[in-house]
Amino acid sequence: MANVAVANESNFDLLESYFKKYPDVPKETTIKQHLLSLGHWFSDAALNAAEGALVKSYRLFSYDLIPMSAFKRNEHRRVPEHFVVMGGPYNLAPVAIQTSLSPDSPYLIDVVDGRLVLTTDGHVIADIRFPKTPTYYAGSLPDGTPYHEIVAFATFITIFRNCQYWGAKEECKFCDINENARQMKLSRDFTLKAPVKSVADVVKVAEAVTADADKHNVARPGFLVSGGTITKTLHGKTETEFYGEYLRALKASNGKPRITFEVNARPREDMQFYKDAGADAIHLNMECWDRKLFEWINPGKANRIGWDNWVRWMCDAVEVFGTGLVQPSYVAGVEMARPHGFNSIAEAVKSTSDGFEFLMSRGIFPRPQQWRREPATALVKEAEQPPVPLDFYILLIRNWYETYDKHRAILPKFGTRKPGLLPERNLLGPVHGAYGDFALIVDKLHPADVLDQINRNSVPYENLEVDARVS
Numbered sequence: 001m002a003n004v005a006v007a008n009e010s011n012f013d014l015l016e017s018y019f020k021k022y023p024d025v026p027k028e029t030t031i032k033q034h035l036l037s038l039g040h041w042f043s044d045a046a047l048n049a050a051e052g053a054l055v056k057s058y059r060l061f062s063y064d065l066i067p068m069s070a071f072k073r074n075e076h077r078r079v080p081e082h083f084v085v086m087g088g089p090y091n092l093a094p095v096a097i098q099t100s101l102s103p104d105s106p107y108l109i110d111v112v113d114g115r116l117v118l119t120t121d122g123h124v125i126a127d128i129r130f131p132k133t134p135t136y137y138a139g140s141l142p143d144g145t146p147y148h149e150i151v152a153f154a155t156f157i158t159i160f161r162n163c164q165y166w167g168a169k170e171e172c173k174f175c176d177i178n179e180n181a182r183q184m185k186l187s188r189d190f191t192l193k194a195p196v197k198s199v200a201d202v203v204k205v206a207e208a209v210t211a212d213a214d215k216h217n218v219a220r221p222g223f224l225v226s227g228g229t230i231t232k233t234l235h236g237k238t239e240t241e242f243y244g245e246y247l248r249a250l251k252a253s254n255g256k257p258r259i260t261f262e263v264n265a266r267p268r269e270d271m272q273f274y275k276d277a278g279a280d281a282i283h284l285n286m287e288c289w290d291r292k293l294f295e296w297i298n299p300g301k302a303n304r305i306g307w308d309n310w311v312r313w314m315c316d317a318v319e320v321f322g323t324g325l326v327q328p329s330y331v332a333g334v335e336m337a338r339p340h341g342f343n344s345i346a347e348a349v350k351s352t353s354d355g356f357e358f359l360m361s362r363g364i365f366p367r368p369q370q371w372r373r374e375p376a377t378a379l380v381k382e383a384e385q386p387p388v389p390l391d392f393y394i395l396l397i398r399n400w401y402e403t404y405d406k407h408r409a410i411l412p413k414f415g416t417r418k419p420g421l422l423p424e425r426n427l428l429g430p431v432h433g434a435y436g437d438f439a440l441i442v443d444k445l446h447p448a449d450v451l452d453q454i455n456r457n458s459v460p461y462e463n464l465e466v467d468a469r470v471s
Contacts, residue, residue, distance in 0.1 A: 010121040011106035022394050026441040028095045029434040031085060031126070033393040036370035036432070037333070039065040039102025040118075042079055045111035045465065046128075052459045053080040053130035054137075054422070056099055057152035058184055060226060061176050063372050063432075065102035068183040075101060077189050080130045081153050082431040083109070084424050084454055085118055088126035093441050094454055096424045098431040100372055116461040129458040134421045136212040141201055145191045150205040154212070154221050154421045157202055159246055161195045163228025165300035170231075171378060172287060172298045174331050177228055179376035196235065199246055203253045210255035212421060219418040219426065222258035222280075223250060229264055231304065239263070240270050244277040251278030260327075265305060265313040271320040281325040283367075284314050288334055289355030296340050297331075297379075314364055323363030323410040330355070332396055332433065333371030333388040337379050345392045353399040360407040368400055369433040393434070401438045415445025423453040 018030050042050070056079050062068070068076050079099050086094040108119050109128055118126040134154050139147040151157050161181045165171050171178070184190045206223060213220045225246060230239035237245070243263060250259055261279040265286070274282060287301075288294045294310075295302040301310065317326045335341055335348040342348035352368070359366045370393070373385050404411060414436060420426040427450050429436025440446055447453070455461075 012121040012123045012125070015120065015125070018390060018394070022398075025394055025398055026093070026438060027090050028085070028092050028441055029397060029438045030390070030394060031092070032095050032097050032434045032437060033370065033397065034390055035085075035097050035107055035118075036100060036372070036434075037387050037390065037393065038107065039100040039105040039372075040107040040109060041101065041103050041105050042075070043108060043110040044073070046109040046116065047073060047075070047078050049111060049116050049459065049461070049464050050078055050080050050130050052133060054082075054133050054153060055079070055148075056081045057148060057156075058180060058190070059152040059156050059158050060180070061372070062180045062183070062374050062376070063098060063100045065100060065104070065373055065375065067375055068187055071101075074189075076187065082131070082424075084129040084131070084428070084458070085126045086129065086451070086454070088117070088124060090125065092126050093437075093446060094129075094424065094428055094450060095434075095437045096428040096431045111464045114463050114465075116464060127461070129424075129454055129461055131422050131424060132457050132459055134209075134212055135215070136205070136208045139205070139208055141204070145201070147205045147208055149191055150197055150201055151209055151223070153425065154209050155224055155425065157197070157206070157223055157225050157246075157250075158227055159197055159202070159225060159243065160227035160230070160234065161197075164231040164234075165229050168299075168378060170300035170303075172300065173378040173382075174287065174297060174334050174337075174371055174374075176374040176376045179374075183376070199249045202246060203249050206250055206257065207254045209421070210253075210257065216421065218423075219420045220255050220257065221420055222260065224260045224262065224283075225250070225279075226262040226283075229300065231300075240266070240273055244273060247274065247277035247279055264301065265310045265317075267313060268316040268320060271313070271317045275320050280321075281327060282317055282321055283327050283329060284310070284317060285329040286310055286314070287329065287331045289330060290335065290342075290351045293335060293341065293351075297334050297337070311358075314359070315362055318363045324365050324412045326363070327365045327367055327412075328359070329367045329369050331371045332368040332393065334379070336388050336392060337371075338383040338385060345389055345395065348392055349395045349399065352396060353403070356400055356403045360403050360411060363410045365411050366400075367430070367433060368396060368435055369430075397434050397438055400435050401442065404435075404439065414439045414443065415447075419453050423450075423457050427453060 116128040137148045260281040262283040265284040
């Protein structure tokens with residue numbers, strides 16, 4: 001494949017070749033896309049350096065390329081939720097990257113000469129920062145559940161940890177939400193047992209997060225409310241009734257937070273219901289634009305809602321929420337999944353790029369996120385899934401930016417947010433995809449003090465004990 005080093009070619013040489021092949025694409029986004037696609041690993045020294053960092057939450061999916069049962073060093077309770085790549089020999093602008101563990105990756109986070117760095121083939125290619133744990137992470141509910149299992153990284157609230165799209169005929173084939181919940185339970189390293197978080201607990205912790213932000217004199221958080229699909233009822237409530245209760249309670253809590261809500265596409269009247277209940281923006285995650293692939297990748301969504309309804313209802317939702325506030329995610333890379341995906345990079349890129357044009361021209365803001373190839377997903381179980389060619393990701397994100405630039409007048413603006421409890425999540429692009437970083441870097445939108453903000457809010461990253469062992 002185009003993004004895997006061939007015989008006599010190192011990954012370092014491969015990366016250098018991509019910098020030369022696509023000189024108009026920021027090196028930062030090329031590196032980030034490769035790290036998300038291939039995963040990365042941590043040396044023993046890097047794991048030790050992560051003490052006190054924001055620990056990975058496994059809040060929804062695993063995002064790892066190996067199962068939790070394969071970990072030998074308790075990695076799932078030690079690695080950071082995300083990290084920042086910056087500086088180094090390429091003088092990289094900072095980009096935040098979601099942790100995706102793979103011991104087979106050519107990328108190793110390590111300690112070299114006392115500094116926390118990213119390496120490949122023995123070459124240091126960037127400096128690394130791990131974010132400090134927010135104060136509210138130390139809190140617990142009366143039953144012992146840590147606050148951070150209710151609200152992850154000061155933002156993300158997974159209300160329902162399972163999904164009622166069950167089995168091969170319903171589950172999205174890229175998704176491991178149900179398997180992730182199972183492996184978390186089997187590990188016995190996570191406190192939260194019930195698949196549903198109570199309204200009272202969610203509000204209590206959300207208010208603690210807001211109080212934490214006020215104490216540190218930073219921007220109050222907005223919350224992203226998510227959870228699995230409810231096909232019939234849950235606790236005697238339909239999907240709209242169930243999630244609507246949480247939206248209303250959060251919006252009425254201290255701070256009156258901005259709420260982004262992830263849910264299935266539904267008719268306009270349901271969109272209005274969510275808006276009235278407290279949602280300010282909505283993620284109608286379509287996952288894949290191509291009609292045939294949508295039906296294969298998302299059988300439950302295709303059978304119960306359908307491609308035509310999904311697209312029509314996204315357009316209707318713009319009339320409810322406003323331009324730029326309907327923000328579906330796309331799992332970039334599943335376009336080339338075996339055995340039914342596109343065989344050529346050009347066809348795959350064109351298909352999703354056509355979708356970007358259709359959506360952005362109508363005030364819908366698509367968010368391409370990297371496919372992670374988690375081992376417990378149907379796609380990986382059903383066929384061998386080699387890494388998606390890096391050329392696909394580079395060409396797709398470049399097309400995304402060009403389309404965004406064309407329609408940016410009616411879409412969200414980058415570079416306008418203020419530092420929060422985790423400034424790298426406010427001031428940098430999303431951790432799960434490179435689209436925001438591309439815009440921030442090309443348009444030169446980082447605040448002047450962005451490096452100081454990140455350094456101040458990171459665990460120690462220099463003058464560290466050197467330990468070159470890798471487990």
